[in-house]
Amino acid sequence: MASKVVGAAVLLLFVTIFNYFLFRVMPGDPAKTFAPRGRNDDPAALQAMRERMGQGKPWWEKFLLYLDNLAHGELEHSYSQHQPVVDAIAERFWPTVLLSGTALVLAAVIGMWLGARAGWRHGSRFDRATSATSLTWYSVPEWWLGLILIIVFASKSGLGLFPVSGMSDPRSDLPYWLDVAHHMVLPVTALTVVYIAQYTLVMRSSIIDERYADYLAAARAKGLRDDQVRNRHALRNALLPSMTQLFLSLGFVVSGAITIETVFSWPGLGLLSEQALSGPDYPLLEGVFLVFSAAVIVMNLIADLIYPLIDPRVRAA
Numbered sequence: 006m007a008s009k010v011v012g013a014a015v016l017l018l019f020v021t022i023f024n025y026f027l028f029r030v031m032p033g034d035p036a037k038t039f040a041p042r043g044r045n046d047d048p049a050a051l052q053a054m055r056e057r058m059g060q061g062k063p064w065w066e067k068f069l070l071y072l073d074n075l076a077h078g079e080l081e082h083s084y085s086q087h088q089p090v091v092d093a094i095a096e097r098f099w100p101t102v103l104l105s106g107t108a109l110v111l112a113a114v115i116g117m118w119l120g121a122r123a124g125w126r127h128g129s130r131f132d133r134a135t136s137a138t139s140l141t142w143y144s145v146p147e148w149w150l151g152l153i154l155i156i157v158f159a160s161k162s163g164l165g166l167f168p169v170s171g172m173s174d175p176r177s178d179l180p181y182w183l184d185v186a187h188h189m190v191l192p193v194t195a196l197t198v199v200y201i202a203q204y205t206l207v208m209r210s211s212i213i214d215e216r217y218a219d220y221l222a223a224a225r226a227k228g229l230r231d232d233q234v235r236n237r238h239a240l241r242n243a244l245l246p247s248m249t250q251l252f253l254s255l256g257f258v259v260s261g262a263i264t265i266e267t268v269f270s271w272p273g274l275g276l277l278s279e280q281a282l283s284g285p286d287y288p289l290l291e292g293v294f295l296v297f298s299a300a301v302i303v304m305n306l307i308a309d310l311i312y313p314l315i316d317p318r319v320r321a322a
Contacts, residue, residue, distance in 0.1 A: 013302050017302050027294070030211075034300070084286045097276070151264070167191050172272050191269065204250065215239045248312070256305065
């Protein structure tokens with residue numbers, strides 16, 4: 006357990022260092038992008054802008070300042086958002102968790118249920134239909150599905166049942182929470198459909214591997230019904246790969262679905278990342294990338310620590 010924690014800490018340190026230098030090799034001049042209108046062609050004004058952004062300092066001095074800020078739980082000031090990076094990320098964090106987290110919960114519950122039934126009835130019509138449908142949706146890009154949903158259900162030429170963009174509408178007569186839920190329907194649907202396919206295929210494969218195990222034959226010999234054998238014995242042992250995927254997905258919940266948030270103009274971390282890239286806004290990119298990476302590393306660590314509780318065979322190994 007201690008080795009896993011140390012390994013995660015070392016990986017996080019590497020990502021922190023890599024994070025700084027990654028965005029320093031990107032093309033583009035933030036000073037030209039964020040300079041006031043009419044001054045982006047003035048060499049003196051651009052030079053003054055670069056100095057205010059800290060671009061005139063030696064790389065090692067900026068790197069030490071970056072590490073010092075991280076040690077104090079702080080980041081630099083965002084060029085595009087005109088506020089500290091920590092504040093910009095905090096504002097967009099919960100909308101992303103709400104959107105991606107809702108889709109993940111729905112996909113995990115539905116996908117595992119479908120995968121368990123399909124794998125347990127391997128070769129049946131239900132299995133063939135579920136597998137074919139899952140493979141089809143698994144290959145569909147999220148942003149493409151989002152655009153199709155907008156055309157069919159949100160545009161004026163379609164049904165016009167749902168909002169096209171945003172998280173809420175101040176002109177709506179609905180209560181705020183209901184208005185937010187109304188705006189969530191299409192982006193959550195697009196994410197859930199693709200995520201369901203992943204969970205279904207993983208659980209189906211795990212159940213098929215466990216289906217003819219000796220311990221299941223012993224359970225049947227005790228007189229347990231088929232659904233009891235599946236639910237009490239097979240599912241628990243088949244759950245480990247799905248739990249791996251679940252915790253990995255929890256890490257990516259923080260990063261959100263960048264393409265979906267961009268398509269639906271959802272004010273989360275995904276849309277914030279797209280806005281930061283258009284600058285480029287180096288401090289904001291560094292902060293967002295660090296949050297994304299830390300979330301994945303932490304969730305992987307939690308998964309490693311929980312595995313032995315789910316499957317004692319991992320503890321024994």
